Amino acid sequence: MVLISLLPILIVILLVAGIGTYAFKSNKKRHRTPKKMKWVVGVYFILTLVAAVLSYTVFPAEKTESKVISKEKTSQHDEAQSKIINSAINGKLPNLNGVFTKKESWNFPFNGKDLKISNKDEQDYYANVFVISKPKDDGVIEAAHYMGKIIIDGVDFTERKGSPHINVNESILRIKAPELVDVNFTRFSEGFAFDQFTGRQSMFSRSYFSVHGNEFILLKVPKSVRVNGDFNYVNAE
Amino acid sequence: MWCVGGDVRLILNSDSMKPIYVQVSEWLETEILNENIKCDEKVYSQYQLAEMFNINPATAAKGINILADENVLYKKRGLGMFVATEAREIILRKRKNTKLRSMVKELAKEAIQLNVEEEELLEMIRSLHQQMKGDLK
Amino acid sequence: MKVVECKELTKRYGKAKAINNLSFELTENKITGLIGRNGAGKTTLLKMIAGYLHHTSGDIQVFSENPFNNLKVSANSIFIDNGMSFSPSLTLEELLETSGEFYPNWDQRLAKRLFDYFSFNPLQSHVNLSKGMKSTFNMIIGLAARCPLTIFDEPTSGMDAGTRKDFYRALLKDYIAHPRTIILSSHLLSEVEDILEEILLIKNGEKLLHMPIEILKEYSIGISGKATAVSEWTSNKETIFTQSIGVDGSYVVIKNDCSLRDLEIARDIGLEVSSVSAEDVCTYLTSKTKEGIDHVFN
Amino acid sequence: MSLTDVTTWEITKKQYRYKLKSYFGVFSSLVAIQLLAILFSLNGTGMSGGSSGTFSYDVNYYTGDIIQVLVMIWAFITAIIITTKAYRYDDYSFVTNRLISHYSNILFLFSASILAGIMVFFTGHLFRLITILLKNTDSIMVSELTLLGTLKGITASILYIFLCASIGYFVGILIQLNRLFSFLLPVLFVGALFVDGMNNDPTVFPSIISFFGSENFLFLFILKIIMASALFYILAISFSNRMEVRP
Numbered sequence: 001m002v003l004i005s006l007l008p009i010l011i012v013i014l015l016v017a018g019i020g021t022y023a024f025k026s027n028k029k030r031h032r033t034p035k036k037m038k039w040v041v042g043v044y045f046i047l048t049l050v051a052a053v054l055s056y057t058v059f060p061a062e063k064t065e066s067k068v069i070s071k072e073k074t075s076q077h078d079e080a081q082s083k084i085i086n087s088a089i090n091g092k093l094p095n096l097n098g099v100f101t102k103k104e105s106w107n108f109p110f111n112g113k114d115l116k117i118s119n120k121d122e123q124d125y126y127a128n129v130f131v132i133s134k135p136k137d138d139g140v141i142e143a144a145h146y147m148g149k150i151i152i153d154g155v156d157f158t159e160r161k162g163s164p165h166i167n168v169n170e171s172i173l174r175i176k177a178p179e180l181v182d183v184n185f186t187r188f189s190e191g192f193a194f195d196q197f198t199g200r201q202s203m204f205s206r207s208y209f210s211v212h213g214n215e216f217i218l219l220k221v222p223k224s225v226r227v228n229g230d231f232n233y234v235n236a237e
Numbered sequence: 238m239w240c241v242g243g244d245v246r247l248i249l250n251s252d253s254m255k256p257i258y259v260q261v262s263e264w265l266e267t268e269i270l271n272e273n274i275k276c277d278e279k280v281y282s283q284y285q286l287a288e289m290f291n292i293n294p295a296t297a298a299k300g301i302n303i304l305a306d307e308n309v310l311y312k313k314r315g316l317g318m319f320v321a322t323e324a325r326e327i328i329l330r331k332r333k334n335t336k337l338r339s340m341v342k343e344l345a346k347e348a349i350q351l352n353v354e355e356e357e358l359l360e361m362i363r364s365l366h367q368q369m370k371g372d373l374k
Numbered sequence: 375m376k377v378v379e380c381k382e383l384t385k386r387y388g389k390a391k392a393i394n395n396l397s398f399e400l401t402e403n404k405i406t407g408l409i410g411r412n413g414a415g416k417t418t419l420l421k422m423i424a425g426y427l428h429h430t431s432g433d434i435q436v437f438s439e440n441p442f443n444n445l446k447v448s449a450n451s452i453f454i455d456n457g458m459s460f461s462p463s464l465t466l467e468e469l470l471e472t473s474g475e476f477y478p479n480w481d482q483r484l485a486k487r488l489f490d491y492f493s494f495n496p497l498q499s500h501v502n503l504s505k506g507m508k509s510t511f512n513m514i515i516g517l518a519a520r521c522p523l524t525i526f527d528e529p530t531s532g533m534d535a536g537t538r539k540d541f542y543r544a545l546l547k548d549y550i551a552h553p554r555t556i557i558l559s560s561h562l563l564s565e566v567e568d569i570l571e572e573i574l575l576i577k578n579g580e581k582l583l584h585m586p587i588e589i590l591k592e593y594s595i596g597i598s599g600k601a602t603a604v605s606e607w608t609s610n611k612e613t614i615f616t617q618s619i620g621v622d623g624s625y626v627v628i629k630n631d632c633s634l635r636d637l638e639i640a641r642d643i644g645l646e647v648s649s650v651s652a653e654d655v656c657t658y659l660t661s662k663t664k665e666g667i668d669h670v671f672n
Numbered sequence: 673m674s675l676t677d678v679t680t681w682e683i684t685k686k687q688y689r690y691k692l693k694s695y696f697g698v699f700s701s702l703v704a705i706q707l708l709a710i711l712f713s714l715n716g717t718g719m720s721g722g723s724s725g726t727f728s729y730d731v732n733y734y735t736g737d738i739i740q741v742l743v744m745i746w747a748f749i750t751a752i753i754i755t756t757k758a759y760r761y762d763d764y765s766f767v768t769n770r771l772i773s774h775y776s777n778i779l780f781l782f783s784a785s786i787l788a789g790i791m792v793f794f795t796g797h798l799f800r801l802i803t804i805l806l807k808n809t810d811s812i813m814v815s816e817l818t819l820l821g822t823l824k825g826i827t828a829s830i831l832y833i834f835l836c837a838s839i840g841y842f843v844g845i846l847i848q849l850n851r852l853f854s855f856l857l858p859v860l861f862v863g864a865l866f867v868d869g870m871n872n873d874p875t876v877f878p879s880i881i882s883f884f885g886s887e888n889f890l891f892l893f894i895l896k897i898i899m900a901s902a903l904f905y906i907l908a909i910s911f912s913n914r915m916e917v918r919p
Binding site: 421425426427428437443444445446448449450457458459460461462463464468472473475476477478479515522 | 674675676677678680683686689690693694695696697758761762764765766767768769770771772913914916917918919
């Protein structure tokens with residue numbers, strides 16, 4: 001095992017040693033004018049300079065300057081989200097404290113007595129539904145979509161993901177999956193020496209971490225409405 | 238007789254058995270005899286001679302010193318070496334006593350080896366001497 | 375003032391002694407020729423003087439300091455040989471400029487004029503030069519640096535005859551204008567003897583002689599004639615070299631410590647007395663046996 | 673005869689300036705290494721994906737890690753190379769001594785590290801540009817650094833490179849002292865890796881790496897690097913003080 005894992009390293013070392021020795025030492029022997037050597041190095045240096053300027057200006061990539069979320073922060077988010085969800089499942093909706101943010105809300109006039117929640121979806125979309133019984137009958141179902149942070153490898157994608165579609169038709173509240181979001185991105189880093197002092201992952205603890213973001217739908221229903229389907233009753237604290 | 242200037246270096250034959258400083262001093266003597274350097278005139282410095290003959294200045298100095306020891310040259314402090322008034326006489330005397338004498342000795346020796354009689358030798362010398370005297374004039 | 379002073383200097387490589395118990399002094403502003411055969415230890419000695427190598431025992435002082443790893447010695451001396459290493463990243467012109475930065479007495483004008491005289495291409499790299507051109511370039515640096523101690527180790531190797539002559543002439547002229555201590559090593563004495571003041575002859579790392587070159591020329595005399603007569607006459611003298619000529623002739627080189635009377639006796643018994651060139655003296659002194667290469671064929 | 677008096681620092685500066693020019697070849701190999709690193713990096717260092725309900729994501733990761741690591745190896749090799757005969761004797765053609773030679777080498781390696789570190793940053797951008805042109809993704813995430821973050825990152829990058837250079841310099845001097853080390857050191861290194869990883873729980877190497885890598889305070893990090901590289905240089909200097917020139 002050790003041998004196999006060392007082999008590529010050794011091969012690279014040998015390769016570099018070979019090239020380094022050849023490219024440098026051959027200058028001693030081969031007939032080459034000193035001027036040419038200076039040209040090669042000079043041209044390369046200018047090329048990289050131009051490349052640096054271009055990569056800063058002409059290709060304005062999605063820059064995530066100082067938005068990179070550390071691993072610690074990410075797992076804090078993860079824990080906070082799970083804690084709230086778990087608590088809610090047990091019947092208590094704690095203070096959201098910014099862990100979840102309301103992405104969208106709806107108001108549906110409703111005069112029926114029974115409400116069926118249908119969150120069956122062909123796209124395999126599932127969101128927790130929490131229901132709070134309002135103290136009075138005001139004939140309005142208030143629905144809200146809350147989302148926790150989606151962090152993939154330190155980048156916040158919460159904004160990318162949309163809310164589900166919710167509508168109330170007769171006595172059925174349907175939850176339809178939001179549009180599919182497919183994020184395909186390329187990530188650059190200057191290298192471990194640059195990561196070491198900028199609060200990014202250091203070279204040895206680099207792991208691809210992410211929080212996929214929990215979400216839930218909070219329904220506030222009039223006092224007399226009976227709800228059935230897949231949901232939890234909660235009391236807000 | 239000597240081709241001064243131009244290619245002076247050719248004059249000194251380093252293959253010849255005479256040490257170079259002797260050759261230098263002989264060259265200076267000849268310069269004095271030919272009156273290229275006159276009485277109370279400054280002679281070449283050791284550095285000039287070294288450059289002329291492509292030799293070490295110390296060797297050139299030795300050549301000068303031989304002449305100084307023989308009173309052909311005298312030293313003026315801080316100015317260099319000058320030709321003495323009686324330089325020509327000294328040189329002529331020396332050449333007669335040493336150079337000519339040793340040449341004659343060689344001549345006699347060769348004559349004996351070749352079985353040339355005294356009269357015959359003298360005759361040869363006489364005729365050649367007169368012929369060359371005429372040529373030189 | 376003594377520039378180089380060695381006392382019982384020894385340099386050992388394993389068991390072999392490259393330099394063995396060598397003692398000598400070089401005084402200021404002289405051109406000294408370090409002469410010896412291949413492998414005599416010339417380069418080892420020069421590198422010790424330049425501070426490149428350390429000695430095994432004895433003592434070596436350059437400018438009254440131990441030269442090894444010594445900044446003062448390095449700043450005031452220059453060691454020129456054909457192993458000088460120059461970066462290929464610099465052009466010849468840049469190398470001259472760099473030398474100028476390091477050596478305070480550097481004469482850029484002289485360097486540039488020599489550079490042009492030997493028609494170097496300023497944009498060329500040192501690695502691309504031929505052996506002779508390398509030697510010539512190194513020589514320019516050695517001359518223009520005008521270091522108080524200038525060491526040339528076999529400076530003319532690879533140079534053509536014309537360039538050699540030019541080099542020795544340039545060396546002499548610059549030396550006359552700016553006297554300094556110069557050590558010149560060579561295995562060819564005839565080429566350098568005229569410009570030398572002193573000669574240091576070594577063999578197997580040991581000093582054979584160290585004397586003014588003019589004295590060396592009178593150091594020995596050659597005697598030739600009938601073998602019996604020669605051997606009889608030279609029996610009580612220090613012979614340096616013997617060679618048989620023809621059937622019963624022989625040529626013997628002896629140390630010149632005989633009186634004029636002795637020599638006249640030699641002449642009278644039919645021996646021929648000749649002087650021996652410095653080059654020949656050195657060859658004889660440094661040869662493996664007194665008979666020279668003939669020994670192999672006897 | 674008037675002898676010149678020179679100071680160590682004065683000559684060190686001159687040697688340093690000379691080396692900047694004469695060792696220029698190292699930068700051409702740096703270019704080669706960086707292009708190679710870009711090639712290796714194009715594959716990306718990882719991918720992750722997932723979905724929850726109506727949200728799915730795919731992430732491709734690209735980092736400059738390979739560029740950084742290869743340049744560190746380059747620094748290591750370069751430092752070894754400048755201790756070899758072909759380069760070690762360049763400075764002895766002019767005024768120097770052992771200490772000045774070391775000082776100017778260290779200064780050179782430091783400057784080379786600075787330049788290499790800056791080039792790592794720029795090459796990262798070249799690499800990014802190439803990837804953007806080659807890749808078809810709907811969004812490119814660049815976790816852009818603040819100016820301070822950039823400066824800190826470049827500093828750290830430079831220091832890592834310099835640390836590798838100092839290790840290489842030390843190793844190079846050992847090899848120059850005795851050729852045997854060129855065989856012994858890799859064997860020892862790989863052997864140590866094996867022994868350390870024998871029980872599938874390596875401790876020594878990860879702790880050495882995390883000694884530097886897990887240090888999040890730049891000041892302490894700088895201190896650690898300086899101490900470590902100073903140690904290697906001091907060892908190299910003291911080991912080589914009796915070494916001869918062109919023996």
